[in-house]
Amino acid sequence: MMERNDHKGTVGFVGLGTMGREMALNLLKAGYAVRAYDVRKEAVDPLFSHGAAGAESLADAVRDADIVISMLPDTPQVEEIVYGEGGLLASPPRGRLFVDMSTISPVAVRRMHADLKAADIAFLDAPVSGGPVGAKNASLSIMVGGERDAFLRAEPVFRAMGTTITHVGEAGAGQTVKLCNQLVCAINIQAICEALALGRASGVDLGQLRNVLLGGSAASWMLERLGPAMIAGDDSAGFRIDLMLKDLRLVQEQALSLSVPLPASALVTSQYVEARAHGEGTNGNQALFRVYDRMTNQTVA
Ligand code: NAD
Numbered sequence: 001m002m003e004r005n006d007h008k009g010t011v012g013f014v015g016l017g018t019m020g021r022e023m024a025l026n027l028l029k030a031g032y033a034v035r036a037y038d039v040r041k042e043a044v045d046p047l048f049s050h051g052a053a054g055a056e057s058l059a060d061a062v063r064d065a066d067i068v069i070s071m072l073p074d075t076p077q078v079e080e081i082v083y084g085e086g087g088l089l090a091s092p093p094r095g096r097l098f099v100d101m102s103t104i105s106p107v108a109v110r111r112m113h114a115d116l117k118a119a120d121i122a123f124l125d126a127p128v129s130g131g132p133v134g135a136k137n138a139s140l141s142i143m144v145g146g147e148r149d150a151f152l153r154a155e156p157v158f159r160a161m162g163t164t165i166t167h168v169g170e171a172g173a174g175q176t177v178k179l180c181n182q183l184v185c186a187i188n189i190q191a192i193c194e195a196l197a198l199g200r201a202s203g204v205d206l207g208q209l210r211n212v213l214l215g216g217s218a219a220s221w222m223l224e225r226l227g228p229a230m231i232a233g234d235d236s237a238g239f240r241i242d243l244m245l246k247d248l249r250l251v252q253e254q255a256l257s258l259s260v261p262l263p264a265s266a267l268v269t270s271q272y273v274e275a276r277a278h279g280e281g282t283n284g285n286q287a288l289f290r291v292y293d294r295m296t297n298q299t300v301a
Contacts, residue, residue, distance in 0.1 A: 008032045011157065012065030012093060014058065014081055015102070016043040018238070019128070020071030022135035023101070023161045025050055029138075030160035037061035059086030066095035067157055074246055075104040082112050089119055099124045099154050101142070103182070103247050106172035106254065113146065113171035122150035125171060127178035128162065131225070132238050139163045143181075145174035179254060182247040183265045188222045189288050190268045196230060197292040200300075206231045226286040233300035235283040235290070242281035245272045 010033040013024045021043065024034050028050045036044045037055040044054045055061035058081065062068050068088065070081050078100050082088050088098055098121055100109070109125045116123040124146035134140045140162035144151050151167045158165045168177045195218070199209045210227045213219060229235070248269040255262045271291050278294070280287040293299045 008156075009066035009095070010035060010064055012037070012055070012061040012063075012068040013052075013071070014038070014061055014068065015071040015073075015077070016047065017071065017073075018132050019101075019135045021046060022132060023069075023071060023140075024052065026135075026138045026161050027157065028052060032157070032160065035061045035065060057086050058084065059091040062086070062088060062093050063091050065093040067097045067099060067154060068093045068095075069157070070098075070100045070102060072100075072102045072104075073243065074102070075108045078102055078104050079108065079112065082116065088116065088121055092119065092121055096121045097124075097150060097153055098122070099126050099157070101126045101128055103127045103178050103243075103250070104175060105250055106145075106175040106179070107257075109145070109172045109175055122147060122153075123171065124150050124154055125174040126154070126158065127174055129178065129181050130162070133225070135161070142166070143168050143174045143177040145169055145176075146171050175250075176254070179247065179251045182244065183251050183262065183268075185222060185285075186244055186248055186268045186272070187264050188220050189226065189285055190271060192220070192223050192227060192230065193289045193292045196227075196289060197296055197298075200298055201296055206300075226284070229284065229286040230289045231300060235280070235287040237282060237284045239285050240281065241272060241275050241283055241285060241287055244285055245269070245276055245281070248272055 008031045011027050013034050013036045016036055016038040024036055024047055027034050034052040035055045036047050036052045037058055038044050070078055072078050113123045124144050126142050126144045128140040128142050130140040138161055141164040142158050142162040144167045168174055196206055199206055213223055251265050274291050275288055280290055
């Protein structure tokens, strides 16, 4: 196994799934040493030939890291990295800097930020937008909450993974901006499903419909990236329905706690609940169109 030169520093990377794997590969390309840890051992394998070192345990990934990065499904997994056996509080990283890039609860972020700060460990919440393609191309949009000096320390690492890197405020602010991003994405996906459902029922060619919309004021990232799969009935996962539902739950929790009515977000959340109830949870977000199959008794095939 080839080990990287440690001249740029060592990143302890936790969570090598759809996004984390590509982000860690870009860190290796940029010259960072990476110690990778995932509960699924096989998730780390594709990184070895690119020079990553595998960690046997969480403590092993964290201990000698100048910076620890996590890319995990939800809040409880990130809390495990902080509070669990071999985690950051039990086994502080050499560089005393932790960056979580998952999408998780802003409330939990503020709690972890306070507990880590008391242990002299800086913590940034730095969720991302751009999907697996953005992760692969190092073109993610990264929205960062936390102290400015910690942001400045982490900025070169962010530059290896993304292009739009913005310090948006105090701890939790990165997650708030990400939740705003997610509600726009989900409502946009629903709008596309509605246009395709109406077009399909009217006998319009859906490929042409998409092309026309892409050339005008209805164009969007979602229409461009998810439209072809929706039309082809290809539900394979990039960003899973159950991950978006997790994000929409966080949107609703924050909105209710602040007494902000978000009627469109509430509606699309119900559509995602319906999709998951019909077994679409592990499918990609384009499978929201299956809800419209059921409502209209029509399919793409
Ligand atoms: P994923 O499920 O593909 O990857 C998560 C990885 O974490 C898995 O490999 C899993 O084995 C590992 N893991 C789970 N618990 C662990 C633990 N306790 N310790 C170590 N490893 C553990 O998810 P993903 O699609 O890569 O998404 C990760 C995060 O990024 C989520 O919060 C998601 O909402 C967010 N996100 C995803 C996308 C996307 O398009 N997939 C885009 C932007 C943001």
